[in-house]
Amino acid sequence: MPVVSQVNEPIHELRIYEIFKNNKEAFHERFRDHAARIMKTYGFKIVAIWESEQPNRTEFVYLLEWPDKKTLDDSWAKFKADKEWIEIKKQMAAKHGELVGEIQDRVLYLKDYSPSKSLLVNR
Numbered sequence: 001m002p003v004v005s006q007v008n009e010p011i012h013e014l015r016i017y018e019i020f021k022n023n024k025e026a027f028h029e030r031f032r033d034h035a036a037r038i039m040k041t042y043g044f045k046i047v048a049i050w051e052s053e054q055p056n057r058t059e060f061v062y063l064l065e066w067p068d069k070k071t072l073d074d075s076w077a078k079f080k081a082d083k084e085w086i087e088i089k090k091q092m093a094a095k096h097g098e099l100v101g102e103i104q105d106r107v108l109y110l111k112d113y114s115p116s117k118s119l120l121v122n123r
Contacts, residue, residue, distance in 0.1 A: 011066050011067075012064065013108065015063075016104040017101075017104075018102040020101065042075040042079050042082075
């Protein structure tokens with residue numbers, strides 16, 4: 001049975017990217033200057049961004065907030081098909097090599113006893 005968010009309650013998406021020490025500055029440049037800007041045009045709401053150092057890898061972690069799963073899916077499809085984004089990825093990979101290794105993606109549904117219904121409160 002699929003997990004469904006309650007009506008009018010946001011869902012969150014946690015994304016974890018393996019990034020590489022030799023070109024992580026290029027990754028951050030691409031995300032900060034290009035990905036985040038393009039994502040915004042498709043309704044992405046970035047709540048927070050982190051970097052995590054693990055014993056054997058560096059991770060880029062970010063949290064998104066969505067009104068519902070359909071919006072999440074539709075927005076990702078539009079972003080991935082965006083011609084500017086496709087060209088930026090191609091150019092950056094040619095210059096710096098692959099910037100992202102493994103990608104983990106989790107959709108998070110709030111529980112009714114969660115202290116906050118939206119992580120964007122007071123933003």
